[in-house]
Amino acid sequence: MNMDSSDTADAGARRARVMVTKIGLDGHDRGSRLVAAFLRDAGMEVIYTAPWQTVDSVITQALQEDVDVIGISSLATDHLLVPKLMAAMKEQGLDDIAVVVGGIVPPEDEAMLKEVGVARVYQPGDSQADIVDGIRALVTARQAAQGLSEGD
DSSP states (O other): OOOOGGGSSSTTOOOOEEEEEOBSSOOOOHHHHHHHHHHHHTTOEEEEOOSSBOHHHHHHHHHHHTOSEEEEEESSSGGGGHHHHHHHHHHTTOTTSEEEEEEOOOHHHHHHHHHTTOSEEEOTTSOHHHHHHHHHHHHHHHHHHHTOOTTO
């Protein structure tokens, strides 16, 4: 898979903006750093936050950075905070921003996350290409729905 910056999005679409973050008390950020690096290598603009974010800080940063996708990394049970994030995003009118969760997520929790609106859940065995392609598809769909073009 060729992942240079010319492949980031269709012609005319602005560069993908993805926030990679951790909410809650899980400080294990090696995986999220790796994901952030390969999304950057794929030509996406990545806003990487320090661990231990709150739902409110994620909302604030998503607004400030005008992100297309929020990626939540969870290696403990911090993915259980995502329903609160999804509700807060809807309340703030940000429910057009796709949310993905990656990390250790039990199957029953994955179903719950999808029920509350999480677009995708990535497990440790998922390939870099699957993650990049999935996020590109979410960005493309959001930008098409908003009529965004380069420079907007």
